[in-house]
Every structure is written in structure tokens, then in C-alpha cells.
Amino acid sequence: MPLPSLPAAILSHMIAINNVPPPPLHSLPKLKMSKYIDYGQLNALCHMRGLQSSQSSYSILSAHNMFIKQYPKIFLKKKTRLPKLFKQEEKREPTEGTEELQPQQPDDSHNIAIHVKKARGGPTLYEPKKFEEKLVEFLDILKKLPIYRTLREHRTVWKMLKTIPDLTSQLTDEHLKTLSRSVISETWVKGSTVVGNDGFYIILKGSARPQTKAYKDLIDENESTSSFIPQSFQGFVSNEDFKNILAEMHTPSCDPMLRQWSTFGTLEVTAQTESDTKEYSVITEEDCEILKIPAKDYVRLKSENIKLENKEKMKLIHKCPYYEEWPTLSICELVALIKWKKFPPGYVIVESGKIISFVAYINSGYCNIYRNIVGLMKLQPKKVKKNQKLVCMGKLNEKESFGEISVLLQVPFTCTIVTGKEVEMAIIEDKDLFELDPVTKQLMLHTAKPTFGHLKD
Numbered sequence: 001m002p003l004p005s006l007p008a009a010i011l012s013h014m015i016a017i018n019n020v021p022p023p024p025l026h027s028l029p030k031l032k033m034s035k036y037i038d039y040g041q042l043n044a045l046c047h048m049r050g051l052q053s054s055q056s057s058y059s060i061l062s063a064h065n066m067f068i069k070q071y072p073k074i075f076l077k078k079k080t081r082l083p084k085l086f087k088q089e090e091k092r093e094p095t096e097g098t099e100e101l102q103p104q105q106p107d108d109s110h111n112i113a114i115h116v117k118k119a120r121g122g123p124t125l126y127e128p129k130k131f132e133e134k135l136v137e138f139l140d141i142l143k144k145l146p147i148y149r150t151l152r153e154h155r156t157v158w159k160m161l162k163t164i165p166d167l168t169s170q171l172t173d174e175h176l177k178t179l180s181r182s183v184i185s186e187t188w189v190k191g192s193t194v195v196g197n198d199g200f201y202i203i204l205k206g207s208a209r210p211q212t213k214a215y216k217d218l219i220d221e222n223e224s225t226s227s228f229i230p231q232s233f234q235g236f237v238s239n240e241d242f243k244n245i246l247a248e249m250h251t252p253s254c255d256p257m258l259r260q261w262s263t264f265g266t267l268e269v270t271a272q273t274e275s276d277t278k279e280y281s282v283i284t285e286e287d288c289e290i291l292k293i294p295a296k297d298y299v300r301l302k303s304e305n306i307k308l309e310n311k312e313k314m315k316l317i318h319k320c321p322y323y324e325e326w327p328t329l330s331i332c333e334l335v336a337l338i339k340w341k342k343f344p345p346g347y348v349i350v351e352s353g354k355i356i357s358f359v360a361y362i363n364s365g366y367c368n369i370y371r372n373i374v375g376l377m378k379l380q381p382k383k384v385k386k387n388q389k390l391v392c393m394g395k396l397n398e399k400e401s402f403g404e405i406s407v408l409l410q411v412p413f414t415c416t417i418v419t420g421k422e423v424e425m426a427i428i429e430d431k432d433l434f435e436l437d438p439v440t441k442q443l444m445l446h447t448a449k450p451t452f453g454h455l456k457d
Helices: 005-018 039-046 057-074 112-119 131-142 151-161 173-179 231-236 239-249 274-279 295-319 328-335 404-409 438-448
Strands: 184-188 193-195 199-205 208-210 263-265 281-284 288-294 339-343 348-350 358-364 367-380 383-396 416-419 423-429
Touching: 039 057, 131 151, 131 184, 131 199, 151 173, 173 295, 199 295, 288 295, 295 328, 295 358, 295 423, 328 438, 358 404, 404 438
Parallel strands: none
Antiparallel strands: 184 288, 193 281, 199 263, 199 288, 208 281, 339 423, 348 416, 358 423, 367 383, 367 416
């Protein structure tokens, strides 16, 4: 008789389960013993006598107290390590007849660059560069066009130019830094005529003979000697040798030759005659490397600086009270007469009762306004004494002006002006103010009336 479907399914499942093999046996994982437990002490505590329940209550209590005392000993304490004390080794004094050992230089046995430099006769990496090497590097940089020079190369050119007294004595450091970014080097063969009326020239290599005996400065018309050596060269010669070199180089009457670091030419662009051209010209006696600072670059730099300075002056006057409504044309007249001047702290600009010699516009800092006050001090009954004292009446801050009325009307000041800290002012001298047109003078008087009105007698 056939079985129903459900019992048949259960029977086949039971037969399938009996045929499945048992799972493989796995070993228990090993327990990792802690580094901070003393297992010997723990074992002794576990087998301590008197903890069984069959003992008397007194013995169990004493065993319990002993267990509590011994229990902290099963934990191991970390050993604290103190920092090492470094003993400073005493320097042994060298005995007589022995030389003190020099500090060892880094091991360069595997540096191929060191061996190549030594084979070619050059210095190692640890030796400072000599002046001759700096000059070679300087010449290599100048052969590049300025646009292809790196920032480091521009800095090198600037530092070398700062060692030439003819440049540093007549140009500011900022101007020299700007001009150093456009200087170039020219190569002239022997017998060439170099006309220096379009720039300032410095002989870096070789020698030349001037066509005239007198040479001019970069900018001024004063005569000066042309031969100099760089200041960085002074470290490579002794004082006596350096004095002898200077004595030889500053005698143009005996030796008119222009040698290394000699200068000629001008930075002023003017309409020059044939005689002026000869004055700035030299003839090379051998192949020469000559550095050129174009005069047009200096003129452009100077004009840009003048524009920026005039813009700053105009901005200062415009920000002063009562000058805000001035027409631009009148302000431009004042800007052309302005000069910058600095005063230290505590400097008396003008005393009470005196006429000031300029009109001032404060750019930075401040000034204190003092007034002579006469008071009566009682000494005895029916007797008093006059006491004069300077009293601070106020301040003149940045972007304020003073002195217009005193200069134009020649009226003495009724107060004393003293700088509170270092003050930078734009000043216009009285001789320049007197040459202004009447309209501008009246405008200044009208502007200046409210300034010290409360301080007048």
C-alpha cells in the first residue's frame, strides 16, 4: 500500500539526515595570560586554608581578612622608567705638541658632484664662494635676457649692483632694485668706441680709455672719479693692500685707464651736442664685458614715482577738512610745491608769537596744541603771583592742515604746536606760497579760517 505524500517526505528527510557525516572537532582557543597578573599569588589565594564552609566562623573570618590583604599582590605594577641623565663630556685640553682636531665634514665619498668639482679644480660644496666665482655667475646671468631670469638671479644681480659705490651713492635702494631687473651685459671687441650718453655703464671685464679727462655723475653735473672696486671685494684683501689699490685707482691723472668696476655715462636723457657725446665715450683697449643701465628705464622709473607721489599728495590734501570742495586745478598747483618732511616726537613746530615758515598737511602722526595761560596764585593775604603755564588745548590729527593764515597774512601764531610722536608732513614753504596766483591765495585763506578760529585772541 503506497504511503501518503507527507509521511513519505518526512521519511526521506530522516534517511538523508542519517547519511550526513558529523562536523569535524575544533580545539578550544588558547587563553592568553595577562602580563599584569601574578598567577603564583593567585594560585596561593585560591588554595588558602580556612575558606571552606566546614570551618568555624572565627577561622573563616580571619582567612577572609588575610585574603583581602593578599589580594592586591596578584596585580603586577608597571615599572616607571626615569629619563636618562646625559652627562656633559668635559673637553680635554690638548696637550703640548698636539693640535686640536677640527670637526669632521660630512662624508662625501659617494657624492659624484664633489669629485667632479675637485677634478676640475673647483671648490667643494662646503666652501664659501669666492668673489671670482660670484663674478663668473654674475656675468652668466647678465647674458640672459631679463625676462628669462629667475627670482634668485634677479636678487643676485641686485646684490652685486649694491657693491658699486657709484650707484649706491646716487640711487636709492628701491630704485636700484627696480633697475637691476632690466640691466644687460654688452660685449665690445678691442678698439670699439662706446658712447655712454644713453645709459650708465660699468666695466665688468677688460679696460677702456676715455676720450676726455672729466667724467660726470649719474644724475648731477658734479665731477667725480670713475674708478671704484666693489665693497664685497674688500673681504679678500688686507687693509693695507686695499688702501694701496684705492690709491692707485683714484689717480686718473696718472692712469686715465678705466678698468674693472670703473663707470662712465649718464642716466639723464638730454639733448646732447657732439662735445657731450665725446665726454661720455670710451675706446676699449681690449675685449670688454660692460654692464649697461639704460637711461630710458631710469627716466620711466622716475616719472612713475613722480606720478605715484603726486597722487598721494593730492589724496592727502583732498582728505583735509575744508579742502574737499577745492577744484582739481587748484590742488594740482599746491601738489607741485609740496615737499615731504619728518619730525621727531616732541619737536616744536612753531612757538606762540612767531610766524611759521610753511604750511603743513599731516600725513601720519599727530601734534599737540598748547596755549600760554596766565593764572593768579595766592601767596599771602592780599598778595597774589602771576603764574604762566602751557595748557594743552587740543590735537591736530592725520589729514589736517595748519599755517595758512600765519604764512599768507604774516600773522604770529597764538599757540604752540608740538609733535606728539614722529610726524610725517607735506609742507609748502612760504616763498613758494607767495608766488601763487591771487585766487588760490584767497581760497587758502577762506579754507584756513575755521582751523584755529577758537584759538585766536
